[in-house]
Amino acid sequence: MPDTATLLKLMPFAASVGIRLTQATREQVVGTLDWAEERCTAGGILHGGALMALADSVGGVCAYLNLPSGAATSTIESKTNFFRGVRSGQVTATAHPLHVGGRTIVVHTEIRDTDEKLVALIIQTQAVLHSR
Incomplete structure (x- = not known):
């Protein structure tokens, strides 16, 4: 299984916006993103797009990590519920597979702030792209 640094290199966009992976197994993936002024919307609140980029990554x-050998994946659907704004600190996203099938993988991700309060809940569907 690839280490977190290798996995992050596969996603240059994620690295460019400051996302870090801290744990990566088939059962659970954890990543973080720091609050920063350049990632904010009005009022100094961490932008929803930054949170969604963290969750999608x-x-x-x-x-x-749950793909069959030789397959690739791409997000085909993502539903996000936001619960609170983040004005400082760091957010942590924790993802777990809900369904691992031959055509799709459904992932549940929670984003929590530094105080471990729920910031957002995301359910995304990833296509399983088999090579031809």
């Missing part, structure tokens, strides 16, 4: 790694 961590969820994508979770799906990737």
Whole structure:
């Protein structure tokens, strides 16, 4: 199984926005993103797009680690519920597979703030792309 640094190199966008992977197994993937002014919207609140990029990246790694040999993956659907704004600190995303099938993988991701309060809940569906 690839280490977190190798997995992050597969996602240059994630690395460029400051996402870090801290754990990556088939059962659970964890990543973090620091609050930073350049990642904010009005009022100094961490932008929803930054949170969604974190969730999509961590969820994508979770799906990737559950793929059959030779397959690839791509997000085909993502549903996000936001519960609170983040004005400082760091957010942590934790992803778990809900369904691992031959055509799709469904991933559940929670994003929590530094105080471990729920910031967002994401359910995403990843296509299983078999090579031809």
